[in-house]
Each structure stands twice: as structure tokens, then as C-alpha cells.
Amino acid sequence: MHSHHSHSGDYIAHGVDPLEAVTNQAVKMKFHTYCLTEHMPRFEAKYLYPEELDSKHDESGAIAKLQRDFKNFLEHAQRIKNRPNVSNTQFLIGVEVESCDLDHIEYAKRLIEENRGVIQFSVGSVHHINEIPIDFDQSEWDRALAASGNNLKTFLLAYFDLQYEMLRNLQPLVVGHFDLYKLFLPRDLRVDLETGACGISGTPVSDISLINQWEEVQAAVVRNLQYIEEYGGAIEINTSALRKKLPEPYPGKDVGLLVKRHCGGRFVLSDDAHGVAQVGVCYEQALNYILHELNLEKIYYLAETADCQNVKLEAIPIEQFESDAFWRLYGKTR
Template sequence: MHSHHSHSGDYIAHGVDPLEDVTNRAIEMKFHTYCMTEHMPRINPKYLYPEEHLDRADDTAAVEKLHSDFAKFLDHAQKIKSRENSAGTTFLIGVEIEGCDQEHIEYARKLLEEKRGIVQFSVGSIHHVDGIPIDFDQDAWNRALATSQNNLKKLLLSYFDLQYCMLMRLQPLVVGHFDLYKLYLPKDLKVDLETGYCVENGTSISNLSLIKQWKQVQDSVIRNLKYIESYGGAIEINTSALRKKLPEPYPGKDIGLLAKEYAGGRFVLSDDAHAVSQVGVCYDEALKYIVEDLKLDKMYYITEGPIDRAVKLESIPIEQFKSHAFWSTNFSKKAL
């Protein structure tokens, strides 16, 4: 079994448990491959989260801590990677890109070049629209919508445009939580179907596929997927959405089927764990989604070369994927 995206409480403020404990759980659960992918350090203080502020009078120290913590993570991850373990779990070292804006994307490009000998791949993800985080809390999501002129269609287009910029500049091997904007998307939101503006007498979005509803949005998604296909990237099936009580993982079925058609059908699995209790979280539900909803005949995972540690995507037939020793541990159903 595999996870291509994980975090710990050692190196990010919103994580919980130490990296050693997270990776030990992956060994205990008999993971085949587990990737350590802490967030890249942000460079602009305006993107600091509340829990990251050390001194509100001077955020320079807080930004510097993000950079020092990332350096410590890389050192620690190399030690974990080099150890033998009882399950033979392969640990890979990656980084989750924070495509906050163009400046941060360009910094990520520089960072990946500087750390090429250590960082083996990146998880490319978007967490902001117009500089506002969309997965932090409901208030921030609402502010992002307001900045988009209270127009849901515009918010989605802004999200996918920034994602496209990130894809073109960085070509991440794994594209993380493709439709993260849906985490705080209000179920009772009503929109004008023609314009996308949120209006009281509009149509409820609860039973709509927003991707299919607006051709311009669907075209943006397909554009991004085609680009991912062009350089050989993979779409992450991220179970943190299920952990957070959404009905589908990231991406949902509407985007998942488009990815199957336009992005070469390359999907990898991730738990996006931030704590020991989240390792392998909701994988039983993800398996059902993979087999019954997307009807995939194979899954992908990252492997590395024996000499230069260069990584590439390998496929595994779905029947072999389903028979991995991980499923017999029954941990996936117990994870919270």
C-alpha cells in the first residue's frame, strides 16, 4: 500500500504527532511505500497562519522558522529513509508545494533545484484564491468568495488558473487534492446558473456538478488535466476529504472521470496524514471509490532507482493492489 503525501507535528504547526511516530505507524501497517512531504516554507509573511506567528510585531522570525524547520525535516527524513525496517517499507522524500501566488511558485522552482539531491519529487497543490486560504476555516473561504465578487464560477476559475500556473512552472509528479475548494463549499449555497453569482433566489448547488455546470470551468479542468498528461504526472486520490466527512475523496467523481479520460488515468493514493491516527485513513472507502466509481484497472505509485534515487511512476494491476498485505491489517477501518 502507498501514501504519497503526509505531514507531522515536528515540522508544521498544524500537524500533531512526531515524524518518527507517523512513519512507525506506516511500518506497523505494512505500507509498501510511504512518502514524507512536509510543506515548502513560505516566503511572504502575509501567508503565515495564525498558529505560525511568533511575534506579531515582527513576522520575520516566523518566516525564518519555517525555513529552518524545513531544513531540519530534510535531515530527519534522510535518516528515516536510510534505516532498514521490519516491513520493508520504502520511504521517499518529497515536498508539498504551496502555490500561494506567482512569487511562491517561482520560489518553489528555485527550492526544488537547490534541493534536487535530497527532495525526490513534489506534490503540487493550491491552497489559496486571491491570496486567501480556502481550506483553513469557513470564514476564510467566505472571504475568498467575496474577493471573487461573490461569484462561485469566478472563484473556481481563479483556482484552476493558479493551479495551471503551478503545473506549467513546476510539473509536479503528483498533483495533490485537485478540488480542495470543496472542503468549505457551503451545501446551502445558491447560485445563478448562468452567471455564477451567489443569489438568494438562485439554484441550490447541493445536487449540481459544478464542473459540468459551467463549460468554462470544465474546459479549465480539462486544460489542466491534459497538461498533467503531457509531462507524465499523476492525480492524487486523497482520503483526507473522507476523514473530514466529505462524501468523496479529492478529487470527486466528476473530476476523477475526467482525469481518467484526459490525464492518462494515472492515479496515486495518499492519506495526507497529519497525525498517527490519520495514517492509512479511510483507505477502505477509497478502495470502494477506486473500484466502483472510477472503475480503475490499475493504480500507480512512485518507485526510485537503486543507484541515483531518481523516481518514476510504476503501475500495479488493481487485483494486485487489492491483495496487498495492508488490507489484512484492518487498520484502514480503524483510523480516525
């Protein structure tokens, strides 16, 4: 079993358990490959989260702490990766890039370059639209939509354009939670199907595919997927959406079918765990999605090259994935 995206409470404020506990759980569950991908530090005060500011840390203190935590994470992750474990779980070291804005993307590029040899790959994510976080809470999400003129089409185009900038700058091997904007999308939001304007009249968003409703949005998604195909990246199926009670993982079926058509169906699996209870969480639901909604023939994972200098994508047939002992042991319990 694999996960290509995880966090811990040691190095980010909203994590739950220590990194040792999370990685011990991955070993206990006999993961084949488990990737440690802590967030890259943010360097601008406007992107700090409330939980990062406390009595001990003002803005500059909190920014310095993010830098320290990241350095400590890289050291700790190397210790875990290099020491033997009873399940021969392969730990890989990556970082998640949040892509707050273009400056942050440039900064991420430099930081990855400076830590070449330690950081093996990146998870390229987008967490902000119009510089406002879209996965923090409902009021921030609402504010991000308002900053797009309360127009859902404009909002989605801003998301996919920033994603494209991130892709072109970083070429991340794993593209994180491709449709994260749906986390706080209100099910009863009404939208004008012509213009994308949100208002009291219009069609409930739950009745439409956000991707296929507007040609420009679909074209932006296809553009991004074709670019990922070109440089050789993969899209993660991220189960944190299921853990947060969304009906589908990231990405949903509308994006998933486009990945099959335009990006060679290159999917990897991720739990995006922030604690022990989230290791391999909702994987059985993801298996059903993979087998019966997307009908994938293969699943991909990251592996080190023979000289251990690089990582590359490997594929296994879906029959092999489906017969993994993991499903017997943990399928129903998580």
C-alpha cells in the same frame, strides 16, 4: 500500500505527532511506500497562519522558523529514508508546494532546484484563491469567494488558472487534492446557473457538478489534466476529505472521470496524514471509491529508479491492489 503525501507535528504548526511516530506507524502497518512531503516554507508575512505567530515569534521570527524547520525536515527525512526498517517500507522525500501566488511558485522552483538530490518529487497543490487560504476556516473561504465577486464560476476559474501556472512551472509528479476548494463549500450555497453569481435565489450547489456546470470551468480542468498527462504526472486520491467527513475523497467523481479520459487514469493514493491516527485513514472508503465509482483498472505509485537517483511512476493491476494484506489487517479499523 502507499501514501504519497504526509506531514508531522515536528515541522508544521498544525501537525499532531512527531515525524518518528508517523513513520513508525507506516512501518507498523507495513506500507510498501510512504512519502514524506512537508510544506515548503512561505516567505511573505501575509501568508503566515495565526498558529505560526506566538509570544516567541513575531512575523520575521516566524518566517525564519519556517526556513529552519524545512531544513531540519529534509535532514530528518533523509535519516529515516536511509535507515533499514523491519517492513522494508520505502520512504520517499518530497515537498508540498502551497502555491499561494506566482512568486511562491517561482520560489518553490528555486528551492527544489537547490535541494536536488534530496527532494525527489513535489506534491503540487493550490491552497489559495486571490491570495486567501481556502482550507483554513469558513470565514477565510467566504472571503476568498467574496474576492471573486461572490461568483462561483470566477472563483473556480481563478483556482484552476493558478493550478495551471503551478503545473507549468513545477511539473509536479503528484498533483495534490485537485478539488480542495470543496472543503468549505457550503452545501446550501445557492448559485445562478447561467452566470455563477451566488445569492439567495438560484440552485443549491449540492444539486450540481461544479466541474461540469460551466463549459469554461470544465475546459480549464481538461486543459490542466491534458498538461499533466503530457509531462507524466499523476493525480492523488487524497483521503483527508473523507476524514473531514466530505462524501468523496479529493478529487470527486466528476474530476475523477475526466482524469480517466484525459490523464490516462493515472491515480496514486495519499492519506495526507498529520499524525499517527491519520496514517492510512479512510483507505477502505477510498478502495470502494476506486473500485465502484471510478472503476480503475490500475493504481500507480512512485518508485525509485534502479540507480536511486530519480523516482518514476509504476502501475499495479487493480486486482493486485485489492488483494493487498493491508485491507484484511486495517481496512475496517481505519
